[in-house]
Amino acid sequence: MSRHTLPEAVLVLVAIFGWLWPVQARTDKNKAPVSEDSQTCIGCHSQVTPGIVASWRRSMHAHVTPLQAMKKDEMHGGLTSRDVPVSMQGHVVGCAECHTLNPKAHSDTFEHNGFQVHVVVTPKDCATCHKKEVDQFENSVMAKAYVDLMGNPTYTKLVSSVNGMQHWDKGKLTQGTPKNATNEGACLQCHGTKVTVVGTSHRETDMGDMDFPKLTGWPNAGVGRINPDGSTGSCTACHTRHSFSVSEARSPEACERCHKGPDVPAYKVYTVSKHGALYKAHHHDWHMGELPWVAGRDFDAPTCATCHMSGVLDTQGKVLATRTHDVGSRLDTRIFGLPYSHPQPVVADTSRVKNKAGLYLITNLDGTPVKDAVIGRQERKKRRKRMQATCLACHSQSWVQGHFKNLDHMDNWADKMVKTGTTMIAHAWKTGVASPENPFDEYIEKLWVESWLFYANSVRFAAAMAGADYGVFAHGAWYLSRTITQIRDFLDILEQDRARHIGKVISH
Ligand code: HEC
Ligand code: HEC
Ligand code: HEC
Ligand code: HEC
Ligand code: HEC
Ligand code: HEC
Ligand code: HEC
Ligand code: HEC
Known part of the structure; x- marks a missing residue:
C-alpha cells in the first residue's frame, strides 16, 4: 500500500x-x-x-x-x-x-559509556543502507564543493580578496591571507569545512564527568565537508538531523540556505517565478512526503527538487524522471559563470583545470571552454532531455522548447556582455594599470567580478528558472550594463593617471 x-x-x-x-x-x-x-x-x-x-x-x-x-x-x-x-x-x-558504525574508520571515535561512538555520521556511514544515493552524491560537484574552492589556486585568491583582513598603513591599503577560522565562518559554511580531531576534552555533564573529542571546523553542514573518516559531504545539508526527511528536502527552503545569492540566486529567482507563486499559494494542500511522487496528484507545480533531483511519476504511473543525488545529471550547461557559462564539466573536481592564460578556470578569457574539460554535444542533449521530461507532465512541447530557446539566448547574451568587460580587464593587465597577480583584488577587478559573479549570473538564472524580475532591474541586465560602463570609466582614469605619471618622469 x-x-x-x-x-x-x-x-x-x-x-x-x-x-x-x-x-x-x-x-x-x-x-x-x-x-x-x-x-x-x-x-x-x-x-x-x-x-x-x-x-x-x-x-x-x-x-x-x-x-x-x-x-x-x-x-x-x-x-x-x-x-x-x-x-x-x-x-x-x-x-x-x-x-557506532565503522568505528575504526573514524578518527573522531571516542569511548562513551561503554560504546565506541562518533559524532560526525558521514555519507560513508549512511551508505551501509543507502549506497546508491551516496554513490550519486559523491559523483556530483556538491560533494566536491570544498576541494573545488580551496584546492584551486585561482579561487583561493578570490577567497583572500574577500576574507583577508585589510589594513591601511602609511597611505597604503594591504590585504592579508585569511585565517582558517575566517574561511570557516564565511565561504566554508556552505562549501563545507575540513573537520579534524585535535585532542580530547574532559567535561562535566549532568551525568558525571566524561571525555569528548575536540573537533575543528565543527559544527558544519556544508555540502563538500571533509569528514574525519576521509569521506566527503554532508547529507544533513538537505536532510536535517534527526528527522532526515524527504518532505523537507523537497521544499525549496532546503536549498534556500545556500542558493540565495546574490552570486547564486536560484532561490530568489524561484520565489518570483510562477512556479514559486504556486508553491506559496498551494503547498499546504500538496503531499510533500509521498513516495512515489506523482505530478498532478501530489503537487501541480515544481519545487527545486522536482526539476533537479526527484523521482516523478505521471498519474498513469509512467516514470518521467528517476530520482538522482547527482545534481549535475539533468544539467547540460553550467550557467554559474566563472566567468562564462559553459557545458558541464566532465568530472566534478575541477580544481586543477587550467586555461590558456594560466588561470585555474574552466573557460579561457575569450569564453571558449578549456579543451576536454567539458562534456560533449551528445551528453549535453541527453541531460537536457532528462530535465525536460518532468516539464512535460504539466506543459506542452512547444512551451518547453520556447523556454529553453530563451534560456540559450540569454546565456549567450550574458556571455557576450561579460566578454566586453573581460577584454577591458585583460587590456588593463597587459598595459600594466592593473596586476593579474591576484586577478580579483583591485577596484577595477572587483567591478569585473561583480559584472559576472552577481549580474550575468542573475540574468542566466532568471532565464533558466523563469523569474524575470531578478534578471532585469532588480539584479540583472541593468547592473551588468552599468558595471561594464564603470569598468570603462575607471580604465580611462587609470590610463590618464599613468600617462601623467610617465609625463612627470620624462620632464624630470
Ligand atoms: C550515561 C548516559 C549516556 C549514555 C548511556 C549515552 N550518552 Fe551520549 N552523552 C551523554 C552526555 C551527558 C553527553 C554530553 C552532552 C553535553 O555536552 O551537554 C553526551 C554526548 C553525546 C554526543 C555528543 C558528543 C559531542 O561532543 O558532541 C553524542 C554523539 C552521543 N552522546 C551519542 C550517544 C550514543 C550514540 C549513545 C548510545 C550508543 C550514547 N550517547 C549513550 C550521556 C549519555
Ligand atoms: C540516521 C543516522 C542517525 C541516527 C539514527 C541518529 N543520529 Fe545523531 N547524528 C547523525 C548525524 C548525521 C549527525 C551530524 C549532523 C551533521 O552532519 O550536521 C548527528 C549528530 C548528533 C549529535 C551532535 C549534534 C549536536 O547538536 O550536538 C548528537 C548529540 C546526536 N547525533 C545524538 C543522537 C541520538 C541521541 C540519537 C538517537 C535518538 C541519534 N543521534 C540518532 C546521524 C544520526
Ligand atoms: C541501518 C540502516 C540505515 C542507515 C545507517 C541509515 N538509514 Fe536512512 N533509512 C533507513 C530505513 C530503513 C529507512 C526507511 C525507508 C522507507 O521505508 O521508506 C530510511 C529512510 C531514510 C530517508 C527517507 C525518509 C523519508 O522521509 O521518507 C532518508 C532521507 C534517509 N533515510 C537518510 C539517511 C541518512 C542521511 C543517513 C546517514 C546519516 C541514513 N539515512 C542512515 C535505514 C538506514
Ligand atoms: C549547504 C549548502 C547547500 C545546500 C543546502 C544545497 N546546495 Fe546545491 N550546491 C551547493 C554548492 C556549494 C554547490 C557547488 C559546488 C561546486 O561547484 O563545487 C552546489 C551545487 C548545486 C548544483 C549543481 C550545479 C551544477 O552546475 O552542476 C545544483 C543543481 C544544486 N546545487 C541544487 C540544489 C538543490 C536543488 C538543493 C536543495 C534541495 C541544494 N542544491 C541545496 C551548496 C548547497
Ligand atoms: C550561502 C552559501 C555560500 C557561501 C557562503 C559561499 N558560496 Fe560559493 N557557492 C555556493 C553555491 C550554491 C555554489 C554553486 C552555484 C551554482 O552552481 O549555481 C557555489 C559555487 C562557488 C564556486 C564555483 C566552484 C566550481 O565548481 O568551480 C566558487 C569559485 C565559489 N562558490 C566561491 C566562493 C567564495 C570565494 C566564497 C566566500 C568568499 C563562497 N563561494 C561562499 C554557495 C556559497
Ligand atoms: C541537495 C540536497 C540533498 C542532499 C545533500 C542529500 N539529499 Fe537525499 N534527497 C534529497 C531530495 C530532494 C530527496 C527526494 C527525492 C525524490 O523526491 O524522489 C531525497 C531523498 C533521499 C532518500 C529517500 C529515498 C527513498 O527511497 O525514500 C534517501 C534515502 C536519501 N535522500 C539519502 C541521502 C543521503 C544518504 C545523502 C548523503 C549522501 C543525501 N540524501 C543527501 C535531497 C538531498
Ligand atoms: C521548472 C524547473 C526548475 C525549478 C523549479 C528550479 N530549477 Fe534550477 N534549473 C532549471 C533549469 C532548466 C536550469 C538550467 C539547466 C541548464 O542550463 O542546463 C537550472 C539551473 C540550476 C542551477 C545550476 C546552476 C549552474 O551552476 O549551472 C542550480 C544551482 C539550480 N538550478 C538550483 C535551483 C534551486 C535551488 C531551485 C529552487 C529554489 C531551483 N533550481 C528550481 C530548472 C529548475
Ligand atoms: C507539476 C507541474 C509543472 C512542472 C513539472 C513544470 N511546470 Fe512550469 N508551470 C506550471 C504551471 C501550473 C504554471 C503556470 C502557468 C500559467 O502561467 O498560468 C507554469 C508556468 C511556467 C512558465 C511561465 C512563467 C511565467 O512567468 O510566465 C514557464 C516558462 C515554465 N512553467 C517552464 C517550465 C519548465 C521549463 C519546466 C521543466 C523544466 C516546468 N515548467 C515544469 C506547472 C509545471
Whole structure:
C-alpha cells in the first residue's frame, strides 16, 4: 500500500487526534523494535538532549526496519543497499546504529559509556543502507564543493580578496591571507569545512564527568565537508538531523540556505517565478512526503527538487524522471559563470583545470571552454532531455522548447556582455594599470567580478528558472550594463593617471 492510499477513516481519526499523529500512528502501524544499545542511548539522551530524541522519533528511521524497507521497491522508499548486515536488519535505525558504525574508520571515535561512538555520521556511514544515493552524491560537484574552492589556486585568491583582513598603513591599503577560522565562518559554511580531531576534552555533564573529542571546523553542514573518516559531504545539508526527511528536502527552503545569492540566486529567482507563486499559494494542500511522487496528484507545480533531483511519476504511473543525488545529471550547461557559462564539466573536481592564460578556470578569457574539460554535444542533449521530461507532465512541447530557446539566448547574451568587460580587464593587465597577480583584488577587478559573479549570473538564472524580475532591474541586465560602463570609466582614469605619471618622469 502506498502511503497515499490510507483509508479515509484513518484520515478522519488523524484529524480528530491530530496532536497524537506524528508518534502514535506510525509506531502502532509498525511496532518495530528498538535495539538494546539504542535504548541505552535514549535512556540518557531523552534527558540530556530531548530535542534530538524527539526529532528522531518523528523520523522514518524510528519506525521502519531495514528488513521491512528492503521489501519495497525504490520508488516506494525501499533501501538501495541489499547487503545491510543481518544483525542490523531486524530493528529500527536508532542512535547506536548510526553513531557506532565503522568505528575504526573514524578518527573522531571516542569511548562513551561503554560504546565506541562518533559524532560526525558521514555519507560513508549512511551508505551501509543507502549506497546508491551516496554513490550519486559523491559523483556530483556538491560533494566536491570544498576541494573545488580551496584546492584551486585561482579561487583561493578570490577567497583572500574577500576574507583577508585589510589594513591601511602609511597611505597604503594591504590585504592579508585569511585565517582558517575566517574561511570557516564565511565561504566554508556552505562549501563545507575540513573537520579534524585535535585532542580530547574532559567535561562535566549532568551525568558525571566524561571525555569528548575536540573537533575543528565543527559544527558544519556544508555540502563538500571533509569528514574525519576521509569521506566527503554532508547529507544533513538537505536532510536535517534527526528527522532526515524527504518532505523537507523537497521544499525549496532546503536549498534556500545556500542558493540565495546574490552570486547564486536560484532561490530568489524561484520565489518570483510562477512556479514559486504556486508553491506559496498551494503547498499546504500538496503531499510533500509521498513516495512515489506523482505530478498532478501530489503537487501541480515544481519545487527545486522536482526539476533537479526527484523521482516523478505521471498519474498513469509512467516514470518521467528517476530520482538522482547527482545534481549535475539533468544539467547540460553550467550557467554559474566563472566567468562564462559553459557545458558541464566532465568530472566534478575541477580544481586543477587550467586555461590558456594560466588561470585555474574552466573557460579561457575569450569564453571558449578549456579543451576536454567539458562534456560533449551528445551528453549535453541527453541531460537536457532528462530535465525536460518532468516539464512535460504539466506543459506542452512547444512551451518547453520556447523556454529553453530563451534560456540559450540569454546565456549567450550574458556571455557576450561579460566578454566586453573581460577584454577591458585583460587590456588593463597587459598595459600594466592593473596586476593579474591576484586577478580579483583591485577596484577595477572587483567591478569585473561583480559584472559576472552577481549580474550575468542573475540574468542566466532568471532565464533558466523563469523569474524575470531578478534578471532585469532588480539584479540583472541593468547592473551588468552599468558595471561594464564603470569598468570603462575607471580604465580611462587609470590610463590618464599613468600617462601623467610617465609625463612627470620624462620632464624630470
Ligand atoms: C550515561 C548516559 C549516556 C549514555 C548511556 C549515552 N550518552 Fe551520549 N552523552 C551523554 C552526555 C551527558 C553527553 C554530553 C552532552 C553535553 O555536552 O551537554 C553526551 C554526548 C553525546 C554526543 C555528543 C558528543 C559531542 O561532543 O558532541 C553524542 C554523539 C552521543 N552522546 C551519542 C550517544 C550514543 C550514540 C549513545 C548510545 C550508543 C550514547 N550517547 C549513550 C550521556 C549519555
Ligand atoms: C541537495 C540536497 C540533498 C542532499 C545533500 C542529500 N539529499 Fe537525499 N534527497 C534529497 C531530495 C530532494 C530527496 C527526494 C527525492 C525524490 O523526491 O524522489 C531525497 C531523498 C533521499 C532518500 C529517500 C529515498 C527513498 O527511497 O525514500 C534517501 C534515502 C536519501 N535522500 C539519502 C541521502 C543521503 C544518504 C545523502 C548523503 C549522501 C543525501 N540524501 C543527501 C535531497 C538531498
Ligand atoms: C540516521 C543516522 C542517525 C541516527 C539514527 C541518529 N543520529 Fe545523531 N547524528 C547523525 C548525524 C548525521 C549527525 C551530524 C549532523 C551533521 O552532519 O550536521 C548527528 C549528530 C548528533 C549529535 C551532535 C549534534 C549536536 O547538536 O550536538 C548528537 C548529540 C546526536 N547525533 C545524538 C543522537 C541520538 C541521541 C540519537 C538517537 C535518538 C541519534 N543521534 C540518532 C546521524 C544520526
Ligand atoms: C541501518 C540502516 C540505515 C542507515 C545507517 C541509515 N538509514 Fe536512512 N533509512 C533507513 C530505513 C530503513 C529507512 C526507511 C525507508 C522507507 O521505508 O521508506 C530510511 C529512510 C531514510 C530517508 C527517507 C525518509 C523519508 O522521509 O521518507 C532518508 C532521507 C534517509 N533515510 C537518510 C539517511 C541518512 C542521511 C543517513 C546517514 C546519516 C541514513 N539515512 C542512515 C535505514 C538506514
Ligand atoms: C549547504 C549548502 C547547500 C545546500 C543546502 C544545497 N546546495 Fe546545491 N550546491 C551547493 C554548492 C556549494 C554547490 C557547488 C559546488 C561546486 O561547484 O563545487 C552546489 C551545487 C548545486 C548544483 C549543481 C550545479 C551544477 O552546475 O552542476 C545544483 C543543481 C544544486 N546545487 C541544487 C540544489 C538543490 C536543488 C538543493 C536543495 C534541495 C541544494 N542544491 C541545496 C551548496 C548547497
Ligand atoms: C550561502 C552559501 C555560500 C557561501 C557562503 C559561499 N558560496 Fe560559493 N557557492 C555556493 C553555491 C550554491 C555554489 C554553486 C552555484 C551554482 O552552481 O549555481 C557555489 C559555487 C562557488 C564556486 C564555483 C566552484 C566550481 O565548481 O568551480 C566558487 C569559485 C565559489 N562558490 C566561491 C566562493 C567564495 C570565494 C566564497 C566566500 C568568499 C563562497 N563561494 C561562499 C554557495 C556559497
Ligand atoms: C521548472 C524547473 C526548475 C525549478 C523549479 C528550479 N530549477 Fe534550477 N534549473 C532549471 C533549469 C532548466 C536550469 C538550467 C539547466 C541548464 O542550463 O542546463 C537550472 C539551473 C540550476 C542551477 C545550476 C546552476 C549552474 O551552476 O549551472 C542550480 C544551482 C539550480 N538550478 C538550483 C535551483 C534551486 C535551488 C531551485 C529552487 C529554489 C531551483 N533550481 C528550481 C530548472 C529548475
Ligand atoms: C507539476 C507541474 C509543472 C512542472 C513539472 C513544470 N511546470 Fe512550469 N508551470 C506550471 C504551471 C501550473 C504554471 C503556470 C502557468 C500559467 O502561467 O498560468 C507554469 C508556468 C511556467 C512558465 C511561465 C512563467 C511565467 O512567468 O510566465 C514557464 C516558462 C515554465 N512553467 C517552464 C517550465 C519548465 C521549463 C519546466 C521543466 C523544466 C516546468 N515548467 C515544469 C506547472 C509545471
